[in-house]
Amino acid sequence: WEVEKTVDGIKALYGNGGLKKSDKLSFKAPKLAENGGSIPITLTSDLEIETIALFQDANPRAATVVFSVPEGQKVDYSFRIKMRQTALVTIVAKAKDGTLYTTGKEIDVSIGGCGG
Secondary structure, eight states: OOOOSHHHHHHHHHTTOOEEEOTTEEEEOOSEEEETTOEEEEEEEOSOEEEEEEEESSSSSSEEEEEEOOTTOOEEEEEEEOOSSOEEEEEEEEETTSOEEEEEEEEEEEEOSSOO
């Protein structure tokens, strides 16, 4: 993945389909990350999802993680990411019916986690 901007990463992964905001897609992360080297993220949803991805413009490559969700499994993922600076983090989930759901928020980074 060489894409540097979130909008380009979403287009490369999911095409030109419209994104629909949904409260059925939950994204938890701190508003302020003291250390950009280890930012906790939790994604949950009861939607029937095929893939779910996290994008951000803080690092050289926008696509941070993409999960393929096994058939019949609900999304309940917790993991950590690195960010070198404050940026908007965008979540995109593709449902089984092809609908693209999104949510996101800005995470403020005090100390960069990518050597910065």
